Amino acid sequence: MRDMNPQTLKVACSTCNLRELCMPIDLSKEELDRIDDLVGARRKIKRGTTLFRNGEKFTSLYAIRTGFFKTCVASEDGRDQVTGFQMAGEVVGLDGIVNDHHTCDAVALEDAEVCVMPFDRIEEFSREVHSLQHHVHKIMSREIVREHGVMLLLGSMRAEERLATFLLNLVQRLHTRGFSQSELILRMTREEIGSFLGLKLETVSRTFSRFVEDGIVEVKQRHVRILNPGALRDIINPKAPI
């Protein structure tokens, strides 16, 4: 532990440019000052290493400042499932609350930095700042709703629809963060995409190839350019003939 390292020193939400993504928007100056104490420290996570692991004691939620994560669960017999990909401004660790230990792994897919928010402190502040309380509830509810969408995808969509949904969702979230609407760099392998979408990596690769043939996207390894977003939307939501 080298807390003298400036990277793990306390930092302020009040001056964070991601505040509107992970904090309530309608805070008074006093409340903001209070909130600043929420973040215990920042922590850097090297690519390929874990922020937390299944079985580890739960202490904190983590707001992603930079970088890109995947979360995955594993069954007893070794098969595993990516449950989501998370980027700046999103919060991970919610799974740990119920049993006081984590039930999934959070792995950095690129070098990352997170704000560590001790959960007991979150609960303490939530009792005082109403809008923070409601914000915490919203974040958890949002995760539940997101997972409903994934269940719909896994339960009822074909490979092309899954991949189209995935791409549109990713690019939309990146756009919110100021990136391009049509270009993105995948931080994960085909296998990780497949695990998330309930497909094998070969199927993911083949489906990409089909999109390229059809002129819908351009793919150079992990660099993807969406040429025809309308076509992607049509794949998911085929227009009924009149």
Add this chain to the structure above:
Amino acid sequence: MRDMNPQTLKVACSTCNLRELCMPIDLSKEELDRIDDLVGARRKIKRGTTLFRNGEKFTSLYAIRTGFFKTCVASEDGRDQVTGFQMAGEVVGLDGIVNDHHTCDAVALEDAEVCVMPFDRIEEFSREVHSLQHHVHKIMSREIVREHGVMLLLGSMRAEERLATFLLNLVQRLHTRGFSQSELILRMTREEIGSFLGLKLETVSRTFSRFVEDGIVEVKQRHVRILNPGALRDIINPKAPI
């Protein structure tokens, strides 16, 4: 609104035999009195009708007292997905918090009764009763973890494994509530099971038939008796040869 109806009159958590399922266990007498005010009213839901619907304004969470529900989401082009089945002591409505309106339907699969808990009151009491606050967080976290399990099922299991998982999960939850470990009555159709498991109703039916052939279960319509729970577990988690 006929509030003179005894069925919608206020009732007490403190005397409810499901309290340990939907409330924190370590409440003082004073806190319990407070909690009693959480439940605005009870509400009866007839089989086949909805407790709430996608798009409706969110006001309350609902603790199920009796009966059985399914929740389902729908995509724009009409396909839908059962996201869960809920029984006594479980809470529904969490999806509505994030956008102040519900994003799924909750349908009673048998006549049911729920405790209506206005969410603003939950937030208010949560600020005063720490254990209630933590309990609310746990309920939401539990739902997130549950959905992780469903994603694992939908993303990586074959039909037999899905149905085996489903049956063991149902019977385990029923057992917690004092019912048999080996017998259960399905409150949902094959199509609803299929929608939840990401399978077509024919596949569900065929898989049941295979289980019966193999002597693992006895099935008479919706009445299921599990003859060999070990075999069901082996299907999910095949023992590796030494």
Add this chain to the structure above:
DNA sequence: CGGGACGTTGACGGTCGTCAAAATTAGTGG
């Protein structure tokens, strides 16, 4: 008792998984 919802079973086909090999890229150490 009759009609409609629900469930079962069969035949067939499509989508995606499996296995394999080759191509391309990334990473590592000299």
Add this chain to the structure above:
DNA sequence: CCACTAATTTTGACGACCGTCAACGTCCCG
């Protein structure tokens, strides 16, 4: 900086599993 190995990706051939379509059987509930 380059060579070499490991990791990732692509593509093909084939087959399994599950979906589709269809017909029939069964159980409720009015």
